[in-house]
Amino acid sequence: MSATHADLLSDLLDGKHRALARVITKIENREPGYRELVSELHSHTGDAEVIGITGSPGAGKSTLVDKVANYYRERGETVGVIAIDPSSPFTGGAVLGDRIRMASNVGDMDVFFRSMSARGSLGGLSTATSDAVKALDAFGKDKIIIETVGAGQNEIDIVKTADTVAVLMPPESGDNVQMLKAGILEIADVFVVNKADLPGANRTVTELTEMVHMRDGQPTPEFGDDVEYDWEPEIVETVAKDGEGVAEFVGVLDEHYDVLEATGMLDAKARTRYAEEIRALLREDANRLVASEIESQGGIEELVESVFERETDPYSVAAEVISPIEDCLHD
Numbered sequence: 001m002s003a004t005h006a007d008l009l010s011d012l013l014d015g016k017h018r019a020l021a022r023v024i025t026k027i028e029n030r031e032p033g034y035r036e037l038v039s040e041l042h043s044h045t046g047d048a049e050v051i052g053i054t055g056s057p058g059a060g061k062s063t064l065v066d067k068v069a070n071y072y073r074e075r076g077e078t079v080g081v082i083a084i085d086p087s088s089p090f091t092g093g094a095v096l097g098d099r100i101r102m103a104s105n106v107g108d109m110d111v112f113f114r115s116m117s118a119r120g121s122l123g124g125l126s127t128a129t130s131d132a133v134k135a136l137d138a139f140g141k142d143k144i145i146i147e148t149v150g151a152g153q154n155e156i157d158i159v160k161t162a163d164t165v166a167v168l169m170p171p172e173s174g175d176n177v178q179m180l181k182a183g184i185l186e187i188a189d190v191f192v193v194n195k196a197d198l199p200g201a202n203r204t205v206t207e208l209t210e211m212v213h214m215r216d217g218q219p220t221p222e223f224g225d226d227v228e229y230d231w232e233p234e235i236v237e238t239v240a241k242d243g244e245g246v247a248e249f250v251g252v253l254d255e256h257y258d259v260l261e262a263t264g265m266l267d268a269k270a271r272t273r274y275a276e277e278i279r280a281l282l283r284e285d286a287n288r289l290v291a292s293e294i295e296s297q298g299g300i301e302e303l304v305e306s307v308f309e310r311e312t313d314p315y316s317v318a319a320e321v322i323s324p325i326e327d328c329l330h331d
């Protein structure tokens with residue numbers, strides 16, 4: 001690790017927010033050396049509670065996140081918020097709102113806000129998000145909130161970084177319950193019917209309740225037999241703009257976290273995430289090895305030409321490109 005990175009790391013661990021912000025920028029931009037930096041963070045992580053909040057644009061996520069963050073602050077807990085904007089190629093889209101939010105928290109840097117975007121990065125936003133979560137965790141934030149716009153696969157992957165996932169469902173928004181994507185349903189630990197001041201909230205609650213009961217009794221996938229985790233998604237109503245229902249919502253988040261801990265599910269989830277993280281990093285590495293092997297065998301255009309001229313075929317080319325890499329692996 002470079003001397004600058006070593007300083008940055010020690011400043012971050014000393015609780016300097018500037019260093020935290022700079023580390024997240026390095027993560028977001030995949031700056032040279034960021035991997036060593038994230039590597040060093042790992043041993044300092046494992047204490048934060050990570051909460052994912054998703055839902056359609058305008059559902060009230062940012063409003064609710066602000067209220068929840070302040071609630072935690074009043075309880076004496078420190079908070080980090082990462083707002084993800086997967087669609088925007090720049091941080092652009094999220095910037096205006098987040099500048100305003102940062103301004104409203106001036107003087108209380110214990111709520112640390114940060115927006116992140118895709119920037120067309122290869123490794124993907126979910127890797128960058130989980131790395132940023134590590135930075136916040138190592139920094140010592142008690143609660144880390146990830147806010148992301150639902151409901152594609154990308155967002156589902158991002159929100160899986162969280163221990164507890166809340167899905168916002170505003171009433172009468174066209175987001176009716178039937179339209180919820182299966183993937184989102186599976187990851188929701190809490191449904192929040194926000195904008196409960198608007199008509200239709202009761203109906204949304206009823207629909208969600210029916211749906212949750214219909215799904216009741218389905219086994220928890222992928223976590224094996226030693227985990228006695230049996231959580232039925234809770235449904236809470238909030239009026240985020242007035243802070244109504246925030247205490248109840250946080251109560252459910254606390255309860256879910258307690259159940260995760262008591263049943264061993266917290267650790268089971270962490271193990272699953274590490275497996276996924278290792279695989280994702282290796283895919284990144286393997287892709288890079290393949291790209292450099294293609295270059296050293298004359299570049300993709302040259303390979304394409306020989307296929308085009310019927311001198312060889314794509315299968316043979318692939319076998320030739322991979323062969324030196326395979327040889328190294330077998331050594």
Ligand SMILES: Nc1nc2c(ncn2[C@@H]2O[C@H](COP(=O)(O)OP(=O)(O)O)[C@@H](O)[C@H]2O)c(=O)[nH]1
Nearest residue numbers: 057058059060061062063194195238239240241
């Ligand atoms: N009526 C009502 N409006 C709300 C409530 N919560 C948020 N809003 C408004 O909904 C709009 C979108 O909120 P925002 O938090 O930016 O939504 P996001 O896109 O999901 O982050 C804003 O104008 C909020 O003031 C609520 O509980 N009731």
Ligand SMILES: [Mg+2]
Nearest residue numbers: 061062063097
């Ligand atoms: Mg928002």
